[in-house]
Amino acid sequence: MQKIAIVDYGMGNLHSVVKSMQLVAADRAAVMLTADAAEIAAADKVVFPGQGAMPDCMAHLEESGVKAAVLKAATEKPFLGICVGAQLLFERSEEGPTDSLGVFGGQVIRFPAERMVGADGEKLKVPHMGWNEMFIKRDHPLWTGIADGERFYFVHSYHFAPTDDIAVIESAYPYRFAAAVARDNIFAIQCHPEKSADAGLKLLKNFVDWDGRR
Template sequence: MQKIAIVDYGMGNLHSVTKAFELVAEGRAQVELTQDPAVVAAADKVVFPGQGAMPDCMRHLDESGLKAVVLQASQDRPFFGICVGAQLLFERSEEGPTDSLGVFKGEVRRFPPELMIDGHGQKLKVPHMGWNEMFIVRDHPLWAGIPDGERFYFVHSYHFAPTDDIAVVETAYPYRFAAAVARDNIFAIQCHPEKSAQAGLKLLKNFVDWDGRA
């Protein structure tokens, strides 16, 4: 039976992520929430979530002793970044600002106040919080069975700005930006699939079934 490690570096309540993966695994995978680098190193697949401020998340990752094993896992097995865990995969974030892991080229940018106006001239709130449509940019095995325009749940004040062509799905608030990115064995998403009803569970199930090839 495959082993899926959910990395707990002390940032965010990861109970809902763990329970969602246990639900979709349906006994086909052993899902473990862990702070132990050895457990992460031995896992077949790794999930890297996170909530909170980027500087705090990066500091906790360093202090936990998990940074090296997370970087290694991102290179050699199916790897799924969620929310701030996904943001940490880029080179830097405007929040702080903070240097991060550099797995992907590019940065994480704050929603610029001068652009946060809807089509009726009304000011949009930051953080961006709620259900948003997802627009497919390119096919990926993890998005199989999820229709274009499906809605997922977001809570964030910053978004991906990759410099490479790695976007899989985009959303808009109010302008378009990458909501999910992927390269080789890595898939990373800004929203919360564990809170996104059946579409989110389908995405997690696809990861359980994924062999790490795009």
């Protein structure tokens, strides 16, 4: 049976991620929440979540002893970044500002106040919270069985600004932004699939089934 490690580096309530992964994995994978570098290295797949302020998340990751194991996993096995865990894969964030892992080129930027105006002229709030449509930019195995325009749950003030063409899913608030990016064995998503009802569970199930190839 395959082993899926959910990385615990001391940031965020990971209960819903663990429970959702256990639900979709059923008897096909053993799901473990771990802060042990050796367990991360031994896992077949890795989930890298995160919640809270990016500088705090990066500081906890540095102190946790698992940073090297996370970086190595991102080079060699199916790897799912969620929310701040996804943001940490970029080079830098405007929140702080903070240097991060540099797995992807580009940075994480704040929604600019001057652009936060809806179609009817209303002022949009930051953080962006709630259910938002997801638009397929290019096909990916993790989106199999999920419709274009399906809604996922977001809570964020910052979004990806990749330098390379790695966006696979976009959302809009009010302008289009990269909501999920992918390259080789890595899929990283800004929203919370573990809080996104059936569509989110489908994405997590697809990760259980994924061999890490496009």
